[in-house]
Amino acid sequence: QVYLEESGGGLVQAGASLMLSCGASGNFAGIDVMSWYRQAPGNERLLVGDITQYGSRIHINSAKGRFTISTDNAKNTVYLRMNSLKPEDTAVYYCHMNYRRSTGGNFVAWGQGTRVTVSP
Numbered sequence: 001q002v003y004l005e006e007s008g009g010g011l012v013q014a015g016a017s018l019m020l021s022c023g024a025s026g027n028f029a030g031i032d033v034m035s036w037y038r039q040a041p042g043n044e045r046l047l048v049g050d051i052t053q054y055g056s057r058i059h060i061n062s063a064k065g066r067f068t069i070s071t072d073n074a075k076n077t078v079y080l081r082m083n084s085l086k087p088e089d090t091a092v093y094y095c096h097m098n099y100r101r102s103t104g105g106n107f108v109a110w111g112q113g114t115r116v117t118v119s120p
Contacts (some may be wrong), residue, residue, distance in 0.1 A: 002026035002109040004095045009114030012085055016118070020080040022095030022111055032097040032106075034071065034078040038091035038116075045094070051078060062088065085118045092116070 001019040008020035024031065031043035049069045056069040068081040078095065095111035 001106070002028050002060050002097070002099060004097060004109050004111035005094050006093070006111040006114040007050065008080075009093060009116045011117045011119065013119050014086055017081070017083045018085065018116060020093055020095075020114060020116075022077075022078045022080075024076040024097055024099075024109070026109075027101065028099040028107070029102040030100045031076070031097060032100065033096075034069075035096045035097055035098075036080045037080070037094045038089075039094070039113075040091040043091075048093070048100070051084075062086075076102065082116070087118045087120055090118050092118060 003026050004022050004024055006022045010017055012018060033050050033052050034087045036048040037045050038048050039045040047059045051069045051071055058067045066084045069080045092113040092115050094113045097109045099107050
């Protein structure tokens with residue numbers, strides 16, 4: 001039983017910055033991947049970026065150089081720093097986690113999503 005709690009979304013003007021947070025709690029022994037997805041209305045859900053013990057990567061080309069993923073391991077929290085926001089960044093942003101339990105295995109959890117709206 002794992003719960004991802006997201007926060008940080010909001011309505012901002014183009015050029016502004018936001019920091020999204022996603023804290024993981026519950027029964028897990030280890031986290032393999034934490035990632036951010038986004039989904040604009042009527043569009044597919046896209047992988048924004050992810051972070052593992054080997055590093056982080058932004059996968060959306062238009063977000064490279066503007067978005068950064070980081071973690072606070074002590075808090076089991078992943079962040080998505082979004083700078084120079086553009087209207088095209090408007091979407092619901094979802095936190096996703098691949099994790100292990102004490103008994104092993106591979107499990108996934110999704111956050112509820114936090115809405116980001118960027119006005120021109």
